[in-house]
Structure formats: structure tokens, C-alpha cells
Amino acid sequence: MRKIVIAGNWKMYKTQTESLEFLQGFMSHLEETPDEREVVLAAPFTALSIMSKNLHGSRVQLGAQNIHWEEMGAYTGEIAGPMLTEIGVRFVIVGHSERRQYFGETDETVNLRLKAAQRYGLTPILCVGETKQQRDAGETESLISTQLKKGLVDVDQENLVIAYEPIWAIGTGDTCESKEANRVIGLIRTQLINPNVSIQYGGSVKPNNIDEIMAQPEIDGALVGGASLEAASFARIVNFQKG
Numbered sequence: 001m002r003k004i005v006i007a008g009n010w011k012m013y014k015t016q017t018e019s020l021e022f023l024q025g026f027m028s029h030l031e032e033t034p035d036e037r038e039v040v041l042a043a044p045f046t047a048l049s050i051m052s053k054n055l056h057g058s059r060v061q062l063g064a065q066n067i068h069w070e071e072m073g074a075y076t077g078e079i080a081g082p083m084l085t086e087i088g089v090r091f092v093i094v095g096h097s098e099r100r101q102y103f104g105e106t107d108e109t110v111n112l113r114l115k116a117a118q119r120y121g122l123t124p125i126l127c128v129g130e131t132k133q134q135r136d137a138g139e140t141e142s143l144i145s146t147q148l149k150k151g152l153v154d155v156d157q158e159n160l161v162i163a164y165e166p167i168w169a170i171g172t173g174d175t176c177e178s179k180e181a182n183r184v185i186g187l188i189r190t191q192l193i194n195p196n197v198s199i200q201y202g203g204s205v206k207p208n209n210i211d212e213i214m215a216q217p218e219i220d221g222a223l224v225g226g227a228s229l230e231a232a233s234f235a236r237i238v239n240f241q242k243g
């Protein structure tokens with residue numbers, strides 16, 4: 001059975017105080033959320049600890065936005081698996097396009113981070129997706145295929161979520177047509193060994209398009225940036241309506 005996973009990616013937003021304010025507004029909305037939906041908040045490292053305390057016993061699972069492949073060491077600015085698991089983190093976003101674009105992340109380092117996440121019992125959310133240029137050049141399929149092939153070497157597909165995030169749709173308000181997202185996600189699925197991997201769509205997911213996105217048969221959830229920063233907005237996304 002493919003799980004439905006709705007994850008908020010807060011990126012470099014929210015102090016501890018702001019994170020707690022968010023939770024105050026958000027948690028009561030979860031009473032209407034169907035049990036089978038997994039809800040994840042990927043907060044900045046500095047907010048994880050206090051959020052973990054406040055989410056204890058709730059259905060919201062905590063996510064991080066990066067993980068290094070070593071257990072410890074001289075890697076200034078990085079974060080290690082045991083530091084995340086100790087405070088109750090369960091998910092980690094790996095290979096987000098912003099990491100690839102601005103911080104030199106490659107398919108090889110993505111692969112190392114994925115394997116590290118699994119070694120520490122975390123569920124990685126692997127992000128793949130093409131730029132506008134690559135799409136216009138007809139390279140979407142081959143690019144994603146390479147990202148999967150290189151990224152997933154020796155990765156256990158029993159403990160994995162994938163997010164299809166066309167880069168041109170991230171933070172632009174320019175959502176990928178839900179049918180097209182469905183098509184690409186279907187193609188991603190054909191490349192996997194485990195047919196039950198949950199595959200999310202990400203890129204300008206909003207309260208007003210989530211129902212249509214989730215009505216697509218191949219789409220198992222969403223990775224949400226901007227619209228996850230506001231409690232009512234993310235609550236509406238988590239509580240998407242089935243058509």
C-alpha cells in the first residue's frame with residue numbers, strides 16, 4: 001500500500017518562537033485529518049528540538065532538511081544522523097533542488113546522504129526534477145532517470161519517499177499541470193523496484209490546487225514550501241478533499 005505523505009518544507013524560515021506559534025494555530029486542524037495521512041514538518045535545525053518536545057504524542061512527524069553521511073567529524077556547517085535521531089526526527093529531505101543549485105549537491109552526494117539517512121533509521125525524501133530549460137529541451141525524462149539511477153544506488157526502497165519537484169514550479173506560483181505531474185510520477189514509478197514507494201508532487205502546491213493534485217492516481221502526497229509556512233494554509237493542504 002502506498003502511503004499518503006504531506007510534508008511541509010520550511011526551508012530557512014521560522015525561529016523557535018515562530019515555529020511554536022505555527023503549531024498553536026495548526027494542531028487543532030488535525031482533528032479532521034483522516035488517519036492514514038502522514039503529516040511531516042521539515043523545520044530548520046534550530047527549531048527541531050523545541051518542536052520535537054511540542055509534537056510529542058501527536059501525529060505530526062518531524063523532518064530535517066539535510067544530513068551528512070558521516071557519523072561525526074570535521075565538517076563545519078553539516079549535521080549528522082545521530083544529532084537528528086536523538087531529538088526525534090523521523091524524515092529528512094535529501095537532494096532538494098536548492099541544495100543542488102546553490103550548495104553544489106550532486107547525484108553522488110545525494111546518494112551518500114540517502115544511505116546515511118537510512119542507516120540511522122530516518123526516512124529520506126529524495127527530490128528530483130528538471131529546470132525549465134531542460135523541460136523545453138525535452139530532457140525531463142532522461143534527467144530524472146539519471147537522478148534516480150545515480151541517487152538510488154544501494155538505497156533501500158522499503159524506506160523511501162520521492163518528491164517530483166519541477167524546478168520551474170518551485171516558489172513561482174507556476175504549478176505543473178496536475179496531469180503532467182501525474183505522468184512524470186508514473187514514469188518515476190516504472191524505474192523503481194518497490195511499487196509501493198510514495199511519490200509526492202512539489203512546486204507551488206497551494207490550498208486552491210491541492211484537491212486537484214491529490215485526485216491524480218499516481219500522486220501520493222505533496223512537498224510544500226511557501227504554503228506550509230502559514231498554519232491555516234498548510235492545514236487546508238493536509239486536509240485536502242477527495243473528489
Ligand code: PGA
Pocket residue numbers: 009165169170171172173202203204205223224225226227
Ligand atoms: P513551494 O516549494 O511550495 O514554495 O513551491 C516547494 C519546495 O521547494 O519543496
